[in-house]
Amino acid sequence: MxxxxxxxxxxxLAALLMGVFAGAxxxxxxxxxxxxxxxxxxxxRSGSDSVFSPAHATFREALVHFLGWRPExxxxxxxxxxxxxxxxxLGCTDCHNGAARGPIARIPSVVFxxxxxxxxxxxxxxxxxxxxxxxxxxxPPWERIYxxxxxxxxxxxxxxxxxxxxxxxxxHGDVTQxxxxxxxVDHTMSFCVACHEQNQASIDCVTCHY
Amino acid sequence: MPRWGMTVDLDRCTGCxxxxxACHAENNIPTVGPEEAARGRAMHWIRVERYWEGxxxxxRLKFRPVFCQQCDNAPCEPVCPTYASYHTDDGLNAQVxxxxxxxxxxxxxCSYNVRFFNFHNPEWxxxxxxxxxxxxxxxxxxxxxKCTFCIQRIxxxxxxxxADDEEGAIEDGALQPACAQSCTANALVxxxxxxxxxxxxxxSRSPRGGKLLEELGAEPSVTYLQKGDWYESxxx
Numbered sequence: 001m002x003x004x005x006x007x008x009x010x011x012x013l014a015a016l017l018m019g020v021f022a023g024a025x026x027x028x029x030x031x032x033x034x035x036x037x038x039x040x041x042x043x044x045r046s047g048s049d050s051v052f053s054p055a056h057a058t059f060r061e062a063l064v065h066f067l068g069w070r071p072e073x074x075x076x077x078x079x080x081x082x083x084x085x086x087x088x089x090l091g092c093t094d095c096h097n098g099a100a101r102g103p104i105a106r107i108p109s110v111v112f113x114x115x116x117x118x119x120x121x122x123x124x125x126x127x128x129x130x131x132x133x134x135x136x137x138x139x140p141p142w143e144r145i146y147x148x149x150x151x152x153x154x155x156x157x158x159x160x161x162x163x164x165x166x167x168x169x170x171x172h173g174d175v176t177q178x179x180x181x182x183x184x185v186d187h188t189m190s191f192c193v194a195c196h197e198q199n200q201a202s203i204d205c206v207t208c209h210y
Numbered sequence: 211m212p213r214w215g216m217t218v219d220l221d222r223c224t225g226c227x228x229x230x231x232a233c234h235a236e237n238n239i240p241t242v243g244p245e246e247a248a249r250g251r252a253m254h255w256i257r258v259e260r261y262w263e264g265x266x267x268x269x270r271l272k273f274r275p276v277f278c279q280q281c282d283n284a285p286c287e288p289v290c291p292t293y294a295s296y297h298t299d300d301g302l303n304a305q306v307x308x309x310x311x312x313x314x315x316x317x318x319x320c321s322y323n324v325r326f327f328n329f330h331n332p333e334w335x336x337x338x339x340x341x342x343x344x345x346x347x348x349x350x351x352x353x354x355x356k357c358t359f360c361i362q363r364i365x366x367x368x369x370x371x372x373a374d375d376e377e378g379a380i381e382d383g384a385l386q387p388a389c390a391q392s393c394t395a396n397a398l399v400x401x402x403x404x405x406x407x408x409x410x411x412x413x414s415r416s417p418r419g420g421k422l423l424e425e426l427g428a429e430p431s432v433t434y435l436q437k438g439d440w441y442e443s444x445x446x
Contacts, residue, residue: 051351055308103345153307153347155362160369204298205306210347210361 055151065149068186073143076133077126078180085176088116092168092175099158099168107142110134145183146172153209164199212380212402213301214359215431216390217413218275222397225273227258229389229398233277236360236388238346240332253326255357256389275398277389278303278324278357279422279430286316286325294354301403301431302359310353317354321426325356359400360387382408403431 056062084090093099098106114134121127133140148154161171169175173184185191196203233239233256242251256277263270284303286295294309295316317325331351334342342348345362349355367385371378382401390398401410413419414433421430 053352055350150348151308151350153349155345155347155365157365157369160372163373204304205296205309206298206302206304206358206361207365209306209308210304210358210365 065151070183073145073182075143075180076140077129079126079142080179081175081181082177082179088120093162100162102159103155103157105158107144110139145181146187148187155208155210164201166195166199170195211299211404213404213431214280214364215301215401215403215410215414215433216280216359216387217399217410217416217419217433217435219395219397219399219413220272220274220434220436221418222395223258223273223275224395224397225258225260225271226394228392228394229256229275230254230258232388232392233357235341236343236346237358238332238342238348239355240328240334242330246329251327251329253328253355255324255326255355274434275389276322276324276422277432278359279322279428279432280357280359282429282431283427285319285321285426285428289315289319291315300364302361303356304361305354305356305358307347307349307353307355312352312354314354321423321428322430325354327354328352363387382410 050057052059052062056065084095093105095108095112096105097108098104110130110133113130117127117130122131130140148156171185171187172181175181175184178184192208193203195201196207201207233254234241237255239253239255242253246252256275259274259276261272261274263272280301280303282297282301284295284297286303287297290296291313292309292311294306294311296304296306298304312327314327317323317327328349328351332348343362345366363385364380367380371380371384380402382405386400390400399410399413401408403411403414405411413435416433416435418435418437419433420436421432422434424430
């Protein structure tokens with residue numbers, strides 16, 4: 001009985017210590033400073049000589065990458081993927097038409113959107129907003145929701161994946177059921193390598209990292 | 211699987227350094243400024259060495275472009291503690307930036323002095339940052355970098371070749387690194403050394419051919435061509 005009591009006390013003490021340690025780490029991380037990395041910050045490290053590790057300028061940046069924290073993407077217009085799929089019968093590559101041809105899937109330009117939206121749903125507020133972008137000759141500042149940080153040194157090419165008939169949803173989740181697209185799959189190296197091994201694709205380092 | 215190699219015709223090279231410029235532009239290689247350069251930290255994946263021969267007034271100027279020799283028995287590879295420097299199946303000495311922890315052992319082991327360390331984070335003043343090549347990563351402080359034979363072009367050509375046919379091979383001449391592409395004198399020829407018909411392969415068998423520092427046994431994939439005896443004329 002006494003032993004068991006001691007053990008629970010020790011466990012509690014360990015948990016408390018770990019909690020304090022984790023708290024301290026977080027505090028230090030944010031005290032040390034550094035920007036929260038976004039997926040589109042390339043080349044983020046240009047000109048800064050701050051070094052925590054070769055891949056991270058600050059401890060905070062390293063922790064943020066380790067925990068996979070990304071700021072919530074804020075889209076200029078709440079683009080409904082589901083509506084376009086279910087009501088307009090559009091497929092992914094109808095708008096992201098770079099995917100089959102090259103590295104970048106592409107977010108279509110406002111001109112491409114206006115091909116349809118000159119006539120369709122012109123009374124809706126988001127479309128009026130879109131039209132105002134078009135009239136000003138501006139692109140809506142769409143935010144990317146996927147992307148590696150520059151220090152990952154990943155070069156990805158959509159085309160060979162599309163040619164191999166890898167479904168878009170394998171890497172992007174079922175976007176057809178999303179209103180605003182959100183990151184649904186973690187693009188970790190183990191995720192990529194597992195699929196490459198399954199499909200007898202090369203897992204040589206320089207297939208992706210160069 | 212091809213085995214990539216290159217030939218450099220020293221009798222053709224005019225020393226114009228178009229290859230150096232092209233390489234910098236293609237591979238996002240930073241310039242370090244005069245102070246750092248004076249400390250031996252200049253970064254050029256390819257450099258053109260200059261040699262004077264003979265006595266005045268009977269002198270001759272010779273140029274020799276030097277870049278990573280992509281050795282088959284590379285001294286840089288076994289010394290890397292993190293396997294950042296390794297040999298690919300197609301005969302390249304690859305450098306994986308993610309793995310590099312900056313020990314610089316590879317640069318010390320390299321007999322050709324063609325590996326470069328990032329002592330600082332690279333910087334491109336506006337608007338020069340807009341010319342960065344998106345197909346190549348920007349290396350950060352603390353990692354080693356070197357000539358890749360334009361791996362981004364090799365990968366792109368491979369993907370292109372396999373678009374119609376899974377076994378599709380890259381045609382000779384369809385793929386060129388930036389230096390060979392920009393060489394006005396056609397001194398640099400890139401190709402598959404395992405294909406006996408490729409231009410690079412035929413040139414590498416030329417009696418004019420020789421390797422840099424061959425006696426070290428690193429077995430470079432780059433062959434230098436020049437008339438006359440190699441060692442006497444300073445080729446070795």
